[in-house]
Amino acid sequence: xxxxxxxxxxxxxxxxACFAVLLDRAQPALVAEFFRARVETExxxxxxxxxxxxxYLALAAIGLSVVPFAPGLALIDSPAGIVxxxxxxxxxxxxxxxxxxxxNAPFPLIGAYRYAALALPVMLPSMFxxxxxxxxxxxxxxxxxxxxxxxIWNVIRQPLGLPLFLVVALAxxxxxxxxxxxxxxxxxxxxxxxSGAARATWYLARAAMLVxxxxxxxxxxxxxxxxxxxxxxxxxxxxxAALMALTAWLGNHVARPxxxxxxxxxxxxxxxxxxxHLAISGVLAL
Amino acid sequence: MTDPVTDPVTDxxxxxxxxxxxxxxxxxFRVDSMVRASFSLMLxxxxxxxxxxxxxxxxxxxxxxxxxxxxxMVMAIFMVMFMMNPAGLNPxxxxxxxxxxxxxxxxxxxxxxxxILLSAPPSDPxxxxxxxxxQLGHELLGPSMLIFETAGVTLLATMVGAVILSSRQGRHGAxxxxxxxxxxxxxxxxxxxxxxxxxxxxxxxxxxxxG
Numbered sequence: 341x342x343x344x345x346x347x348x349x350x351x352x353x354x355x356x357a358c359f360a361v362l363l364d365r366a367q368p369a370l371v372a373e374f375f376r377a378r379v380e381t382e383x384x385x386x387x388x389x390x391x392x393x394x395x396y397l398a399l400a401a402i403g404l405s406v407v408p409f410a411p412g413l414a415l416i417d418s419p420a421g422i423v424x425x426x427x428x429x430x431x432x433x434x435x436x437x438x439x440x441x442x443x444n445a446p447f448p449l450i451g452a453y454r455y456a457a458l459a460l461p462v463m464l465p466s467m468f469x470x471x472x473x474x475x476x477x478x479x480x481x482x483x484x485x486x487x488x489x490x491x492i493w494n495v496i497r498q499p500l501g502l503p504l505f506l507v508v509a510l511a512x513x514x515x516x517x518x519x520x521x522x523x524x525x526x527x528x529x530x531x532x533x534x535s536g537a538a539r540a541t542w543y544l545a546r547a548a549m550l551v552x553x554x555x556x557x558x559x560x561x562x563x564x565x566x567x568x569x570x571x572x573x574x575x576x577x578x579x580x581a582a583l584m585a586l587t588a589w590l591g592n593h594v595a596r597p598x599x600x601x602x603x604x605x606x607x608x609x610x611x612x613x614x615x616x617h618l619a620i621s622g623v624l625a626l
Numbered sequence: 627m628t629d630p631v632t633d634p635v636t637d638x639x640x641x642x643x644x645x646x647x648x649x650x651x652x653x654x655f656r657v658d659s660m661v662r663a664s665f666s667l668m669l670x671x672x673x674x675x676x677x678x679x680x681x682x683x684x685x686x687x688x689x690x691x692x693x694x695x696x697x698x699m700v701m702a703i704f705m706v707m708f709m710m711n712p713a714g715l716n717p718x719x720x721x722x723x724x725x726x727x728x729x730x731x732x733x734x735x736x737x738x739x740x741x742i743l744l745s746a747p748p749s750d751p752x753x754x755x756x757x758x759x760x761q762l763g764h765e766l767l768g769p770s771m772l773i774f775e776t777a778g779v780t781l782l783a784t785m786v787g788a789v790i791l792s793s794r795q796g797r798h799g800a801x802x803x804x805x806x807x808x809x810x811x812x813x814x815x816x817x818x819x820x821x822x823x824x825x826x827x828x829x830x831x832x833x834x835x836x837g
């Protein structure tokens with residue numbers, strides 16, 4: 341059964357990443373990128389520059405492995421599954437920072453610092469939203485959170501949860517309004533000095549992360565593998581694909597405010613909203 | 627399932643994790659960069675978190691990874707900000723006060739080593755069906771509530787205080803008003819622009835006073 345779950349995680353990641361590439365209409369550019377020559381910067385941190393895409397990809401895989409593919413069935417079935425996901429989120433911020441810091445060049449460094457300053461406040465609403473989802477389940481385990489949604493999905497019971505988590509999803513996949521690391525305004529930021537296979541791998545890791553974060557959102561808010569007629573994994577895939585399309589659409593259609601204004605929005609609007617969300621969910625779960 | 631206390635694989639993993647934690651901890655002082663030092667320390671703590679997993683404390687182990695990743699990210703930003711080494715890639719000396727630090731390190735090592743050798747560590751295997759995360763929650767929000775909350779509120783007050791102290795705005799005007807940067811040479815003229823100069827960053831026209 342473990343082997344089957346490993347296979348399910350890897351296949352979901354691969355198929356989902358292909359779907360994300362199609363959503364972005366990026367396939368010709370991606371294939372061409374693999375054959376470009378590599379650019380060298382002066383005195384880079386080689387270890388982190390070469391390994392950052394691999395860590396990003398690994399964190400997407402670890403994040404997906406806590407997601408139950410059928411009721412009661414997850415590759416990592418931990419009593420603190422949601423905290424494992426939280427650790428992945430925190431390490432993603434570190435990875436993206438290191439990706440921009442390692443080349444030792446201005447634009448990547450600006451992207452790295454800008455992203456770290458904006459992604460750290462995004463971690464707070466993320467934690468509150470996930471803790472709120474754990475309240476009705478009375479457990480930090482994602483398997484229990486799926487079970488708690490048999491009567492009513494969290495997206496209805498906790499209406500603020502999914503919109504707040506979509507902001508987190510945009511930040512973790514570097515998309516649209518939250519793309520402060522790789523934005524076009526700083527010449528693709530942390531990727532500015534990157535070319536060839538490394539750049540293509542970084543993009544693929546972003547695509548894989550979109551799968552991972554959408555699968556988690558589908559599990560926490562849309563009941564994950566729960567649904568009539570079709571088997572559990574199919575429901576999870578359908579919900580994940582829908583959330584991936586929604587996140588990609590939001591990324592393409594919502595404007596990115598200047599970093600200073602976004603910082604104000606995050607601390608003044610999003611954080612109190614997530615407090616409110618947690619308080620309401622807590623009262624309802626009593 | 628074999629008894630985790632005498633399981634040789636667990637022992638081996640524990641030894642490897644301990645060695646990794648010590649090695650990355652030592653690297654903190656050898657890498658010559660604030661960013662590398664911060665994330666070496668993060669790796670060291672992550673190894674300790676993994677040891678927590680081996681000790682049947684999943685929540686504490688995983689939360690250690692989470693806390694340390696966020697904390698070291700913040701630390702890397704602040705260290706680089708204060709160290710005037712913008713990229714954190716320029717070589718710099720990471721050790722100072724050699725005599726004191728060697729003495730402190732030796733005293734701590736000998737003291738802790740003696741304590742470990744002289745005490746009898748408890749052998750108290752956790753039953754597999756124990757709900758350790760729920761037990762931890764009941765402990766934290768039950769008997770240990772006062773300690774937990776005191777520490778939390780103290781930390782929050784410290785953070786608010788640090789933000790207020792480092793903020794430029796204040797009740798009595800800007801914090802840097804009238805301040806002069808140090809000279810580039812000993813006793814020399816202040817570096818940067820002088821307050822009277824046109825267009826300087828510290829130059830302000832008179833604003834109406836408050837109340």
